[in-house]
Amino acid sequence: MRLSPLAYYADVFIAVTAIVYLAVETGSGLSPQNMASWLGAAAAGFAFWTIFEYWVHRILYHNVPFFKEQHDAHHAAPNAFIGAPPVLGIVMIFGLSYAPVVTFSATAASGLTAGMLAGYLAYMVLHHAAHHWNVQPESWLYHLRRHHALHHHSRVDGNYGITTVFWDYVFGTSLALRRTRLRFKLR
Numbered sequence: 539m540r541l542s543p544l545a546y547y548a549d550v551f552i553a554v555t556a557i558v559y560l561a562v563e564t565g566s567g568l569s570p571q572n573m574a575s576w577l578g579a580a581a582a583g584f585a586f587w588t589i590f591e592y593w594v595h596r597i598l599y600h601n602v603p604f605f606k607e608q609h610d611a612h613h614a615a616p617n618a619f620i621g622a623p624p625v626l627g628i629v630m631i632f633g634l635s636y637a638p639v640v641t642f643s644a645t646a647a648s649g650l651t652a653g654m655l656a657g658y659l660a661y662m663v664l665h666h667a668a669h670h671w672n673v674q675p676e677s678w679l680y681h682l683r684r685h686h687a688l689h690h691h692s693r694v695d696g697n698y699g700i701t702t703v704f705w706d707y708v709f710g711t712s713l714a715l716r717r718t719r720l721r722f723k724l725r
Contacts (some may be wrong), residue, residue, distance in 0.1 A: 539608060541619045548624035553659040556628060557652050564648035576649035583635060583653020590634075590654075591661055592705040595698040616669050616690055628656055660701045668700070688713045 564576055599609035602711040612620045631654045640647035664679075673679045682703070689697035694714040699706045706712035 539620065539623065540611075541621055543619060545624045546619035547620060549627055550659065550662055552625060552628050553662070555657045557655050557659070560648045560652040564645055568645065572645055575643075576645050576652075579646045579649025580653035580656065583650040583655075584657045584660075585653075586650075586703045587654045587657025587661070588699070589705055591657065591701060592709075595700070596709075596711065600646075600695060600698075613690060620700050625696075628655070631655055631658060642692075657701060665700050685714075 564571060568576060594629055598605040600606060607699060608620070611645050612618070636647045636651040639650055660724070664682055667673065667679060668683040671679075671683075674704055682700075685697050685703050685706075687699060692713050694713065696711040697703075697706055703712060707715055
């Protein structure tokens with residue numbers, strides 16, 4: 539859906555605020571061992587975000603009719619402010635990570651959620667950068683931007699990862715990997 543600039547950027551500010559809140563609220567008074575547990579849960583949350591993002595993009599955005607229509611609008615106008623309604627992603631993350639884990643461990647729930655929110659924040663910033671920023675050639679961000687540009691401009695589906703290209707290689711949807719395989723098959 540088309541968003542106003544305020545709505546487009548709202549989740550960035552909400553995610554940062556929620557991460558800081560979770561870190562400060564949970565982190566104050568934690569022992570070093572519990573802090574290590576929180577950081578481990580945060581790392582796990584970030585890692586989980588990357589695969590979650592990949593599958594949402596690959597399955598929902600490219601195959602489920604309602605989401606496909608919305609995503610097709612993004613492909614038709616990649617520089618427009620198109621996205622999910624504000625707060626929806628944040629609520630979804632709390633529902634997926636915090637709610638089911640908090641009954642077992644508030645520390646793990648907080649860390650896992652903060653990590654997923656950090657992944658979501660990275661996704662929003664990197665996706666925006668891929669469409670709106672000029673980046674230095676051969677930089678890390680340039681390669682991510684190129685990876686995403688190929689997703690938009692290839693006749694073949696692939697390159698679903700935004701925060702990482704890792705899952706595209708694991709699941710064989712990397713357009714660069716496919717091109718390499720074709721080159722070797724043809725020779």
